[in-house]
Amino acid sequence: MVGIAMPAPDRHVLERRDSIVAALKAIVPGEGVIDALTEMRPYETDALTAYRQMPLVVVLPETVDQVSRILRYCYENDVKVVPRGAGTSLSGGALPLADGVLMSMMKFNRILDIDFPNRAVIAQPGVTNLGITRAVEHEGFYYAPDPSSQIACSIGGNIAENSGGVHCLKYGLTTNNVLGLEMVLITGEVIRLGGKHMEAEGYDLLALMTGSEGLLGVVTEVTVRILQKPETARAALVGFPTSEDGGRCVADIIAAGIIPGGMEMMDGPAIQAAEDYVNAGYPRDAEALLIVELDGPEAEVDFLLARVEEIARANRAGYLRVSTSEEERLVFWAGRKSAFPAVGRISPDYLCMDGTIPRRELPRVLAGMRELSVKHGLRCANVFHAGDGNLHPLILYDANKPGELEAAEAFGADILRLCVAVGGVLTGEHGVGIEKRDLMPEMFSEDDLKQQQRVKCAFDDKHLLNPGKVFPVLHRCADLGMMHVHKGQLAFPDIPRF
């Protein structure tokens, strides 16, 4: 393990391993409990593979009742639990704990209800994101949030991470597309939020659960909104001599009242890497490449593409191509979608960062990254969800060279500090997990973080669910509950007291 420390394992729990395994086997019969070292190996990491840890034991429940009994047992016996979906987290959200039960939800893999009149699908949490679209596309529907891991990632994991994708600006994040949840608290209590109706009652716990990174409850059922697919989609591929020109073009498109279905930018190094890899016909002499995709009724798409062309030319576009067929549109995207493997080809390892910035700050942040690249002696390629300001710098390094991973992590941390400094945030869609945990104080004050942890206390007063993630310092709930009272100091003496 490198830089990030996890809480020290509880020796008393490690010593009780046999009895914990036996208790879990009594709840989940058959092959649902995995305690052999070799068989636990696939669970030792998620997609943040620089970090690995074997769990105490792995359990794969199949029913809500089993989930409830496992959690209640762990609560009563002070055993930590790490929930896991498909294990595609890029921030280490599903990294196991040596003294914790790893609970995989992947046996919850059925779609329970497809309701076209209400435009809703009820699915178990282990169903893949793409699985939902596949189940409804014969009627022309789809599920809008489309993280790039959508073929593998689970809808329960999408809830935990509030996953995005390239279409967020127009269609929203997971939180804007989820209608209801069933979840189990660490105490074993089963709670239902929302449903097929549009607004949940009472406090918006659905909003709290979405993006809570497995720290508040374990999701056992999800109700999502589905949409009718846009009638058509066409894209423009635009090359600019500088990133400033590209950034201004993005701002002008939005100022013209156009919200594209997707708007992606790549910088010079990313363009070269992608072009070497898939030969999509990208202009190699451009410093910034923009893909603007418009979707909707044909008449609208044609009308708006003409406006986008005008705006691009006014911003010194040196290269401009508009897709005339579905094949051509897909070729435009091929380079962008293969950006990560393309970079993987020119470097043994890379680290993918995930800050979000106000769009207007793009030139400043790109310039800052060029300086940081020199400072840390590592190369960096950038892909950018330009529509919503979400930046994915790819830092190239070689793990076999001593010190390079550390340098890459330091480079990444500097990039995220830069994002916060220009008014942005640490993570747009990958989550805090362990990766950005220790950077949280860059963005939040101690009071900010304490109030967030008090939310955790309302759900999980013993800090048993996924501890060590998201928050750099764990405070006991009893300490967080204390109030600093100022009795005797009458700050408002003119106020009548009762």
Next chain:
Amino acid sequence: MTHSALTPTTAEETRDFLAYAAAEELPVEILGQGSKRALGRPVQTAHVLDLSRLSGVEVYEPAELVLTAKAGTPMAEIEALVAGAGQELSFEPMDFGPLLGEAAGKGTLGGLIGANLAGPRRIKAGAARDHILGLDAVSGRGEIFRSGGRVVKNVTGYDLPRALTGAYGTLAVSTLITLKVNPRAETSASLALNGLSDAAAVAAMCAAMGSSAEVSAAAHLPEGICQRLGVAGEDRPGPVTLLRLEGFGPSVEYRFANLARRLAEFGPAERIGDAASKALWQAVRDVIPFAGSRNPVWRVSLPPASGAELMQRLRSIMPVEGFYDWSGGLLWLQMLDGEVHDVPLRAAIADHGGGHATLIRASAATRAAVPVFQPQPAPLAALSRRLKAQFDPKGILNPGRMVADA
């Protein structure tokens, strides 16, 4: 009871007062302009925290699609500002004034967030909770905290801004709020279908929402209701089913033609032009058909396709009239005998696909006696109480506004 009002002009003054109130355990009612004071259970406290002087837009950047303003900023000011740049709050926040017997056009940004306002565009664009990006707030502990940010895509920490939206000021007092704004549509039109039964209307609305026409609002107004709105004419006595299309001119025309074809089985489509359509939807949004009366009004949120069945059942057990918004997913009900009928109403909702009912208009005495918000199952209610205690351990913020004190 004598009211003593405190009118802070900064977040720090707000914090100092709430720290004091927490230490002394003094309950406080949180107010902006008081336009929604009659929503929820009545709050009776000796002290009022009046945020109307914590006012002003701090940053508005049209190209970034964001606006940051202090909580007491009048909505009228914000809406005029963004309209000047060709933008709007796309969740189309309703104005409760006319329905609650207050003047129209009042209300502050803080109140909009506290009540999680939405309008007919809810079915396409979501509610206030879908557009809040970040906030600064003061908890009932008297501590300032910040959450969220000024960018659309942000998963850094729990989503407190959304969770505080719709909490009616019972968790924290927001002082500074950042919202996402959107371009305003260039033009709009409504497709009207005449004479449909409730069941046929809901089927038509669901078919429209399931099409690629990008319908941005879908309402059904039964006969008496549309006469009150003046949409009924001699040749069409009502009922009327309305489907709104918004966007660039050529797109609206194209989608109108497609939608009319798609819904041909429901009868000929009539076109209502931009200006008339806008006026009509504002009346639907603000529940104008039920303004000017004192009869109890309920807002029922339910699965859209269940709307007609539920309405039929309710008509058979209570003297009620109603109309549908959100493609049938929002039912506005007015009780014609002055009674609230909360128990049979909520039982019928549970029997017809679920959902929940909120009592919007009733006397203070009634709102104190009847659960205004949908009662929750015990584990969920307990979780909500624990959450409240983490933000406001002394219970000083708007006590009793959402649920009666235990």
